[in-house]
Amino acid sequence: MQPNRDQGLLSSVSATQASNVVRAISGVVKVWLLVPFFGRDLYGLWATMSSWLIVIAMIDLGVGAGLQNQISREAEPSRRKALIQGTGLLYLVMVALLALCYLAIRERVLGWGVSHLSLSALSRGYFRSSCDLLVALAISQLLVEPLRRSVLGWRQVASFYWAMTGADLAQLGLMAWGVNSGWPIQAFLVVLGLTPVSAAFVAFMLAMKRGIGSGWFRWEGSIGGSLRILAKGIPFGFVRLLGLLNLQSIPTLLLWIISDAAVSEFSIPMRLAAVSVQALYGIGNVYWPRLAAHGNDRDEFARCLGLVLFVGVLGAVALAAALPLVVHLLSHAEVGATYLQSTGFALWMLFAGVGFAFTVRAYAADAFLLVLFAVLCQVVVQLGATLILLHHGSPASLGWSLLIGELAKWPLFAVFLRTTGRESLSAAFAGGFRESLIALGRIRRRMRGGR
Secondary structure (H helix, E strand, C coil), rough: CCCHHHHHHHHHHHHCCCCHHHHHHHHHHHHHHHHHHHHHHHHHHHHHHHHHHHHHHHHCCHHHHHHHHHHCCCCHHHHHHHHHHHHHHHHHHHHHHHHHHHHHHHHHHHHHHHCCCCHHHHHHHHHHHHHHHHHCCCCCHHHHHHHHHHHHCCCHHHHHHHHHHHHHHHHHHHHEEEEEEEEHHHHHHHHHHHHHHHHHHHHHHHHHCCCCCCCCCCCCCCCCHHHHHHHHHHHHHHHHHHHHHHHHHHHHHHHHHCCCHHHHHHHHHHHHHHHHHHHHHHHHHHHHHHHHCCEEEHHHHHHHHHHHHHHHHHHHHHHHHHHHHHHHHHHCCCCCHHHHHHHHHHHHHHHHHHHHHHHHHHHHHHCCHHHHHHHHHHHHHHHHHHHHHCCCCCHHHHHHHHHHHHHHHHHHHHHHHHHHHCCCCCHHHHHHHHHHHHHHHHHHHHHCCCC
């Protein structure tokens, strides 16, 4: 790679990992703060609500991913601006439709939740107002999605993740203040929902200041280009929605079948493992615009996969060893996990990160339909494994169902590599392991004082 390209990549990866370190620390501290504050039952409702906030906020029909790919390929600034403005108009239409749909089914949804979910008396009192707030916060996140995708498409990854770092620190400070002041659960949801909104807005303003996004008050929107992005991105929209529903359905199943306390038993170790997964996802997000711009270059993907494997293996070993103790300490002994259960979450973290690297390669090639079928396989297999494990283990053992569902996608990844890149899965892993060893060698030379 060229020196300036190396420097840009190093800056992006450094900002991503710094953000992930801050997110990891804040995630751990939030569990430590909120479990004793809410109690085991109300924390189960909090975990479910915050999970569904992520799901609703990503109902964008895949427009954002298509916009990010298109901006990565467009060299003309005026063309980029036209696509972003036109796509922003589409988001306004989607937000209006989402609000109307929710108003139409609101009473039925809330009535079903109150009568069928295994909520404690305290959780039931917060349920209705929390659902309304959830939808409002998701809509606010949807409105800034074109800004977030624009920044990533411009390859201003470092700016975006530094903005996320500041927003995460502010979120942690506000939550600590809320615990000290006795805020209701709705106030914590507001803080949680507005963090990505503020980060996307700040990152976009930084990009404008650098001249990348100037002249935004003159309308030059391209409706036709945005509609083409929509048509191409719809499969991706279903991919993201199914993937999130698959992951977030477990707390909902536990809330329905067992109790909100059971959600805490699953959610606390899962959230700690998910913090580690975000570090691996961040690497994939750094390479996504590069793969899209360079035609899915095989060497570029090998570097991405090598970095994911290097970080993922180290993280999985540390997570498997430390998770039981961390869960016990952070939940104030209200929730426990065995080493067997923590191994399931650690392996899920590793394979989810590696799987996301392959998914990013497919996204960059616009192979959304193939990923859609892969996620469908994951949904079916994981839900089946979840129901089986619920009959034979505790909620904390469901990390293994996450792992089993993740592995169900791999046969289709192999098909994708063979049909588009004329490459086998083993060859892709060989390239990734080679890059991991190169990275390890560089670290060892630096530790010895060499170059």
